């Protein structure tokens with residue numbers, strides 16, 4: 001059937017809709033990776049968003065058992081130029097369209113994705129609706145994603161421990177990607193995953209060696225209530241923050257975040273480590289960034305910077321063993337150039353142990 005995406009600025013794009021035809025609202029963003037649609041659609045950080053893929057052919061390697069980043073699809077909709085309903089890969093268990101259909105995720109194909117992306121780059125990430133009737137589209141009742149509380153929708157409600165490694169990491173789940181957990185397990189950690197609103201006291205009882213604040217969807221400023229706990233954790237344990245976790249640590253220490261006109265979503269964002277001058281190609285998925293001027297007096301210094309737009313990509317604290325990164329060292333999709341940052345975190349934990357031993 002014919003389907004349309006109507007942007008908040010009034011523009012309409014026509015394509016072929018694969019789905020029930022019900023109106024779907026969300027924030028429209030674009031992703032530039034050539035592969036990785038399965039990871040994107042199951043990454044909880046995309047909750048509330050419809051994703052335009054700039055790569056012109058999506059679906060050609062199907063959907064497999066292993067590449068999901070969570071247990072279900074999280075995006076509101078996929079918008080593509082050409083969709084392949086084949087699965088030309090030996091691991092493929094289902095076609096993309098069949099998978100999306102089974103989970104009621106609409107796919108709009110035959111769209112001039114280049115034109116939409118140009119519009120998003122001019123006007124910014126904005127509200128959009130996928131519909132079969134573009135004449136009456138209105139956004140009056142649809143609250144912008146920035147003002148929605150999306151983390152409670154993707155965080156877990158129970159505490160669960162994985163692995164039995166040497167370092168015990170408590171990962172606070174704001175909508176974590178499975179690959180982060182897998183990386184920590186791969187590097188020999190035991191990981192306890194806790195709900196996003198777990199108190200300091202409950203985490204203390206778990207006796208962590210380190211704390212990891214995960215990625216997650218939405219505006220970090222919607223999580224004001226969590227900031228005192230986050231600060232307390234970072235002042236007590238070696239702490240790593242990834243993406244939303246990085247933004248929350250910055251806010252907790254008094255810095256500010258702001259929204260980029262259009263986010264960084266793709267697998268080839270260049271980032272420089274100012275301490276070593278090493279450049280990483282990184283996997284990214286975010287709308288918000290930490291404001292550099294606001295770092296003054298927080299104890300944080302900008303250690304990682306995006307080479308394309310000079311935005312902050314990570315922080316180091318001058319007093320506490322706290323490492324924060326806006327990009328994704330676990331990759332998936334994307335290059336694993338920066339995965340050794342997990343080892344840096346583990347080293348921070350070991351050093352803290354030594355400090356304690358000599359204290």
Ligand SMILES: NC(=O)CC[C@H](N)C(=O)O
Nearest residue numbers: 215216218243244287288
């Ligand atoms: N991947 C993430 O954790 C994203 C963080 C935040 N939701 C943003 O868009 O900036």
